[in-house]
Amino acid sequence: xxxxxxxxxxxxxxxxxxxxxxxxxxxxxxxxxxxxxxxxxxxxxxxxxxxxxxxxxxxxxxxxxxxxxxxxxxxxxxxxxxxxxxxxxxxxxxxxxxxxxxxxxxxxxxxxxxxxxxxxxxxx
Numbered sequence: 001x002x003x004x005x006x007x008x009x010x011x012x013x014x015x016x017x018x019x020x021x022x023x024x025x026x027x028x029x030x031x032x033x034x035x036x037x038x039x040x041x042x043x044x045x046x047x048x049x050x051x052x053x054x055x056x057x058x059x060x061x062x063x064x065x066x067x068x069x070x071x072x073x074x075x076x077x078x079x080x081x082x083x084x085x086x087x088x089x090x091x092x093x094x095x096x097x098x099x100x101x102x103x104x105x106x107x108x109x110x111x112x113x114x115x116x117x118x119x120x121x122x123x124x
Contacts, residue, residue, distance in 0.1 A: 006094070007091070010090070010091040010094065010099070010102060011091055012106075013102040013103060013106040014084070014087040014088070014090065014091050014102055014106075016105070016106040016109040016110060016113075017083065017087055017101070017102050017104075017105030017106045017108075017109055018080055018083045018084045018087055018105075018109075019080070019109045019112075019113070020105045020106070020108045020109030020112055021079070021080075021083035021105055021109075022075045022076070022079040022080030022083060023075050023079075023109075023112060024079075025038075025072070025078075025079035026039075026072065026073055026074060026075040026077075026079040026080075027075060038072065039069070039072055039073055042065065042068050042069040042072050042073075043069050045065035045068070045069070046065040046066040046068070046069040083105075087101075087102060087105075090102050
């Protein structure tokens, strides 16, 4: 594989897009609070006492849900790995649709980084 300017540009776009999607899943609420509801669901599965008391169950099956909850709420874990795999295919198989997705999420990611990275807006 030859490293051309197009490939390098796609890799940069894929990195920024992965940052945005990972942060969206792990931190942001998302459209119709879908990502917040997903994190709450994993949190309820990981706890014994429901929403009121977050006593974490670290037994075998409870440990699975606890670890799943930790991975979903960590921006560097599952929320970044899955989009990275998808964006990888957009990098190695260029298409208009793949390039459009890379650019949309990359622009979105730069915007979020500018807001949170420079302390402009600390909360959504």
